[in-house]
Structures are given as C-alpha cells and as structure tokens.
Amino acid sequence: xxxxxxxxxxxxxxxxxxxxxxxxYKTGDWRVLRPVYDRSKCIDCxxxxxxxxxxxxxxxxxxxxxxxxxxxxGCGICASVCPKSAIEMKPxxxxxxEG
Amino acid sequence: MMEKxxxxxxxxxxxxxxxAMRQIEPDVVAAYPITPQxxxxxxxxxFVADGVVKTEMxxxxxxxxxxxxxxxxxxxxxxxxxxxSANGLALMHEIxxxxxxxxxxxxxxxxxxxxSGPINIHCDHSDTMAExxxxxxxxxxxxxxxxxxxxxxxxxxAEHEHVRLPVMVNQDGFIISHGxxxxxxxxDDVVKKFxxxxxxxYPLLDTEHPVTYGPLDLYDYYFEHKRQQIEAMKNxxxxxxEVAQEFFKIxxxxxxxxxxxxxxxxxxxxxxxxxxxxxxxxxxxxxREEGCKVGLLKIWMFRPFPKDEIQRYLTGRKSVVxxxxxASFGAEAPLYEAVKSSLYxxxxxxLLSSFIYGLGGRGIAIEDVEEAFEKSISGELVTDYEYYxxxxx
Numbered sequence: 311x312x313x314x315x316x317x318x319x320x321x322x323x324x325x326x327x328x329x330x331x332x333x334x335y336k337t338g339d340w341r342v343l344r345p346v347y348d349r350s351k352c353i354d355c356x357x358x359x360x361x362x363x364x365x366x367x368x369x370x371x372x373x374x375x376x377x378x379x380x381x382x383x384g385c386g387i388c389a390s391v392c393p394k395s396a397i398e399m400k401p402x403x404x405x406x407x408e409g
Numbered sequence: 410m411m412e413k414x415x416x417x418x419x420x421x422x423x424x425x426x427x428x429a430m431r432q433i434e435p436d437v438v439a440a441y442p443i444t445p446q447x448x449x450x451x452x453x454x455x456f457v458a459d460g461v462v463k464t465e466m467x468x469x470x471x472x473x474x475x476x477x478x479x480x481x482x483x484x485x486x487x488x489x490x491x492x493x494s495a496n497g498l499a500l501m502h503e504i505x506x507x508x509x510x511x512x513x514x515x516x517x518x519x520x521x522x523x524x525s526g527p528i529n530i531h532c533d534h535s536d537t538m539a540e541x542x543x544x545x546x547x548x549x550x551x552x553x554x555x556x557x558x559x560x561x562x563x564x565x566x567a568e569h570e571h572v573r574l575p576v577m578v579n580q581d582g583f584i585i586s587h588g589x590x591x592x593x594x595x596x597d598d599v600v601k602k603f604x605x606x607x608x609x610x611y612p613l614l615d616t617e618h619p620v621t622y623g624p625l626d627l628y629d630y631y632f633e634h635k636r637q638q639i640e641a642m643k644n645x646x647x648x649x650x651e652v653a654q655e656f657f658k659i660x661x662x663x664x665x666x667x668x669x670x671x672x673x674x675x676x677x678x679x680x681x682x683x684x685x686x687x688x689x690x691x692x693x694x695x696x697r698e699e700g701c702k703v704g705l706l707k708i709w710m711f712r713p714f715p716k717d718e719i720q721r722y723l724t725g726r727k728s729v730v731x732x733x734x735x736a737s738f739g740a741e742a743p744l745y746e747a748v749k750s751s752l753y754x755x756x757x758x759x760l761l762s763s764f765i766y767g768l769g770g771r772g773i774a775i776e777d778v779e780e781a782f783e784k785s786i787s788g789e790l791v792t793d794y795e796y797y798x799x800x801x802x
Contacts, residue, residue, distance in 0.1 A: 317633035317640075322573060323512035324634045325611045326621035 337364065341384030343399040345377055351396035358388035358397060417593050422553040422585035425592045426492070426518045426578070427452030429560035431462055432600035433516075436487035436607075439467035439478035443497035444530045445582040446520040450492060472497040476504035483513035484622045486612025488564070490515065494582060495522035495536040502540070508575045509544030510638060511622060514567035514607075515575040517545075518560055521683065521734075522582040523769045531770020532582040534682060534735040538743045544638050546576040546645060547712040549682040553590045556580040558662055559709075561595070564604045565652045571644040573610065581684040583770065599659050642713045649710070666715035668707040669722055671697065675704025677785040678723060678759070680748055681732040682708050685766075685773055689732075692778040703782050708744065719751035726759040728785040732798075734767045742795070749793075762790050766798035773799060 321327045354374050359367040366382035368375040377388075389397040420428070426449050430438065438457075440450045457466040465482075469475045475491045482489035493501060498519060508515050523529040524536050537547060546566065550556045556578060563576040580586055595603075611620045626634060653664040668686075671693050672678065679689050686707040696703050706722050708715070723729050731749075733742030741749065745763035752758050764781050767773050777798045784790045 314629060315633075317636040320630065320633060320637075321611065322634075322637050322641075323510065323611075323622075324624060324626045324630070325511070326624050327611055327618070329619050331621075 336380055337383050338378075338380045341379075341382060342402055343384045343386060344379070344402050344405060345382065345384065345386070345388050345397045346400050347374070347377055348396045348398070349374075351394045353394055353396075355393060357391045357393065361387050361391045363387065415593055415595055415599075417591050419589050420553060420592050421448065421587050421589055422550075422556045422580045423448035423520070423587065424452055425553040425557040426560050426580070427456070428594060429557045429600075430490060430518075431456045432595070432597050433488070433490070433561065433564055433604050434462045434601070435464055435490045437465045437467065437479065437482035437489040438491065439469050439475045439482070439489070440491045441469055441472050441475045441493070441497060443472070443494045445522055445532075445586045446492050446494040446497065446518075448586065449518060449520070472500040473504060476501040476508060479515050479517075480504055480508050480511065480513055483508070483515050484511065484612075485614045486607070486609035488568075488607040489513075490517065492518040492520070494520045495524050495530075498536045498540060499524060502543075505540055505543045505545065507623070510634065512573040512610075512638075512641070513575060514564075514573055516560065516563045516567055517575065517577050518556065519577050519579045520582045520586045521579050529769040530582070532584055532684075532734070533768045533770065534579070534733075534743075535768075537577060537579050538735045538737075540577070541712055541743060544574065544642075545712065546572075546574055546642075546710070547579060548576065548710055549579045549708065550585065551684055551686045551707065553580075553585055553588070553592050554662075555664075555709075556585060557592055557594070558656065558660060559664065561600055561603065562652060562656045562664060565655070566645070566649055568607055569644075569648045569652065570608075570610075572641055572648050574638070574641050574645070579683070584684045593660075595660060603656070603659055645710075645713050646715075646717075664709060665718075666708075666710045667718045667722065668709060670705040670707060672704040672706065672722055674702055676702040676727040677730070677782055678704050678706055678726050678728070679730045679732060679778070679781065680706045680708060680723075680744065682711060682744060683734065685732060685734070688773055688775060689778050692775050692782065695775065696779065696782060701782065701786060703786075711744070711747075714747045714751070716751040719748055720755050723748070723752060723759060724755045725757045728760040728762070728790055730781045730785055730790070731761070731763050732773075732781075733763065733765050736765055736768065745795075760785075760790060760792050762792060763795045764798050765795065771799050 523533040731745040
C-alpha cells in the first residue's frame with residue numbers, strides 16, 4: 311500500500327485527480343497463496359504472461375523473469391495454465407517471516 | 410422581462426424561485442414535475458422555451474435521473490440545478506447523498522410535501538427531514554421573499570471554496586409555493602454579478618487534466634472523505650454570515666442562522682421552521698398586547714444545525730415549545746431533538762416540550778399556537794412531553 315494521507319491532504323469528494331493512479335495500488339497484499347516460480351522447469355512459452363489478469367508476470371524479450379508480487383493477487387491462473395508445472399502455489403504463511 | 414431596477418411584484422413562491430433561477434441562469438437544469446413543485450419547473454421551462462435563458466433544460470424521466478443528470482453536469486463543471494417535492498425527493502435519495510459526498514455545489518429548491526403513504530400532496534416536512542443526514546445544507550423559509558432570496562444566496566454558499574456542498578432551499582408546499590405574495594425582485598444584472606461565475610474545482614471537461622469521479626473508496630480513504638464533509642459543514646458557520654452580509658449589501662435584507670422575534674424579555678418561546686413562523690409572529694403580537702411575555706425563534710438553517718444560536722437565545726427562558734411538522738416514529742421529532750440536544754450543556758435549561766402539528770397539510774390556526782403558549786404560561790406544560798396540535802382524539 312502506498313503511504314496513506316490524512317483527510318487534510320487529499321482532494322475532496324473522493325475524486326482522483328491524476329491518471330494512472332491504479333499503478334500505486336498494491337494489490338499484492340490481498341494474496342493468500344503465492345506463486346513460486348522454478349526457472350529450471352520453465353520453457354518461456356509465455357502462457358502465464360498471456361493469462362495473468364494483473365500483468366504481474368515479468369518478462370523481457372519473451373524471457374520469463376519472475377513474478378511481480380506488488381500486484382499479484384495470488385489467483386493461481388499462471389500455475390494452472392503452466393504446461394510444465396513450473397509455478398507452484400504456496401501458502402503466504404510459509405513466507406510470513408520474509409514479510 | 411424584468412426591468413433593471415428592483416421591483417415588487419405579486420407572485421407565488423414557485424414563481425419567485427423560478428425567477429431566481431432565471432436570474433441565476435444555471436448552465437443545466439434537469440427536472441421532473443411533481444406536485445407541488447411543478448410550477449417552478451413549468452415557469453422555468455417557459456423561460457428556456459422563450460429564449461430568456463440559455464440554460465440547457467433536460468426533461469428527464471424520473472427524479473433519480475434528474476439528480477443523476479445534475480451530478481453529471483456539476484462534475485463536468487456546470488452550474489446545475491433541479492427542484493423537487495416529497496416522493497420525488499425520496500426517489501432521488503441515493504443520488505442526493507452522492508451529490509453531497511462528491512462535493513458538488515448544486516442548489517435545489519424543494520417544495521415540502523408529506524411523504525406517502527397514505528398518499529397526500531399537502532405540506533409537511535417529512536420529505537426533507539428524511540434527507541437531514543445526507544450532507545446537504547438545509548434552509549427552511551417563511552415566505553416567497555425568503556424563498557427567492559435564499560435561492561440566490563445559496564449559490565454563493567454552495568460554491569464557496571471552503572464549503573463546496575449542495576443546498577436545499579425548502580418552502581412549504583401550497584402555503585408558500587401556490588400562495589400569492591408581494592416579492593421584491595433584485596435587478597437581473599445585480600443577481601448576475603452577485604452569483605458570478607462558477608469556478609469548478611475538478612471539471613471533467615478539462616481534458617488537459619483528466620480526473621476520475623466516483624471511484625471505489627474503501628476502508629483506506631472513505632472515512633477521511635467523510636471527515637472532509639464534516640469539516641465543510643463546520644465551515645458553513647463562518648462562510649454563511651459572510652455571504653449573508655454580501656447579500657444584505659445588494660438587497661437590504663438580512664439573513665442569519667435563526668431569526669429572533671420579540672425575544673428580548675420573552676419568558677416563553679416557540680421554535681419553528683417554515684411558513685408557520687408567520688402564524689406564530691402574529692400570535693406573539695396578539696398575546697403581547699394582552700401582556701404575555703412570549704417570543705419566537707425562527708430556524709432558517711436546519712443543517713448545519715445552529716447549536717450556538719440555540720444556546721444563546723434559549724438559555725434562561727422559563728419554557729420553550731418546539732413545533733415540528735414531521736414525526737420521527739419511535740423517537741423525538743427532528744427539530745425538538747436537535748433543540749433539546751443543543752441545550753444539554755446550557756447553564757440554565759428551560760422547561761422544554763415538543764408539539765407535532767400540521768402533518769399532511771393540516772392547517773395551524775392562531776388558536777393552536779395560543780393553546781401551546783397558554784400551556785407554557787399556565788405552568789401546565791409537562792417537560793419533555795410530546796403534544797399534538799390540531800389532532801382529533
């Protein structure tokens with residue numbers, strides 16, 4: 311979550327006064343299950359990239375680079391569509407100490 | 410067409426407001442007719458049809474749409490108005506809250522009428538009392554002159570940078586809206602200059618600065634936005650006297666949160682909203698000739714509620730009778746509750762009682778007002794009791 315402002319420091323009426331502010335909205339903290347990616351199994355088919363509804367798959371020149379946990383809500387679609395089972399969904403509680 | 414000088418003309422309250430709207434000449438008016446508000450829309454639609462005003466008139470299919478169109482227009486950066494009554498206001502309810510919480514400075518004359526059911530077209534305050542927590546500023550007027558004046562004044566109050574809240578100007582159905590009275594009109598150019606140009610804050614039509622109106626606002630910011638609304642209402646306490654002073658300069662007519670009438674030495678005081686204040690003033694004059702120390706506190710502004718004025722004018726009186734033209738089933742009547750609560754911290758609380766009257770347009774006679782005052786004077790009045798004036802047992 312972006313830093314939260316007090317009532318004196320925000321525009322009135324709930325109006326959003328700049329474009330693209332959803333970029334600052336951390337949806338990653340909704341996640342209950344975390345997709346964990348195994349590079350050794352990945353064939354860079356980009357199925358996860360096509361299917362991810364939150365643009366949370368990071369790729370460079372069609373090479374899978376990992377998952378953007380700031381936005382990933384943990385829906386599990388990437389793990390489901392992966393033909394090589396290179397993505398495994400693990401409980402967030404397993405990572406509690408990492409934060 | 411009006412002349413360029415102030416003039417006194419015999420009009421109904423509805424005509425008075427329609428002329429105020431003609432002089433304000435809002436960019437957009439979206440409205441749906443409902444008795445007894447209909448003549449406001451009818452007269453104003455004629456001004457549009459005759460080319461007297463350049464206002465974009467939207468004849469919508471319901472009040473829900475009327476307020477929605479007004480919200481859209483106001484968000485776009487337009488000065489937008491509508492008018493309604495009773496069930497029309499109830500149908501708007503959802504969007505009434507949205508107009509206030511989106512901080513759109515809309516001015517809406519409301520012609521008070523009893524809410525159904527059973528169905529009734531005559532005056533009481535149940536319709537606007539149902540909107541008292543909606544975040545709108547609320548005025549209640551005594552006559553057509555006040556309806557005209559406060560409609561014009563409200564534009565400046567609503568649009569003030571420290572307020573940015575919508576305003577309801579409430580006039581009693583039929584009694585004011587359809588009764589003909591002499592009204593002093595300001596010259597068109599004086600009103601135009603007084604209301605000036607709307608300065609929109611985040612206009613949707615400013616495509617260089619795109620904004621989003623009405624986004625999802627959850628537990629992370631909704632509370633902060635409500636706190637801003639609370640603050641804007643508090644700011645009315647400071648801004649309204651300033652705007653009223655400016656209105657006084659152009660009209661010679663003084664407005665405030667309340668109007669004290671013969672209160673200086675009054676021992677027994679009545680508190681009321683709307684046209685009934687005229688009847689109470691007449692009765693106060695009559696009873697004073699008979700030697701009774703009675704007086705009236707007329708409430709012009711019901712939201713924000715003028716707690717300080719209530720304390721100032723009612724502390725130390727022997728008795729206070731609060732008249733309500735609506736009931737709150739299972740609780741105290743709205744004006745009574747507000748007055749009673751305001752006096753909680755008062756050093757010397759008067760004996761206080763509630764009188765409900767006039768529901769569904771039942772008339773209130775001088776004898777009814779006398780009856781309530783007589784109860785106070787004779788010491789019969791039971792504290793914190795709810796009486797009913799003009800009701801058959």
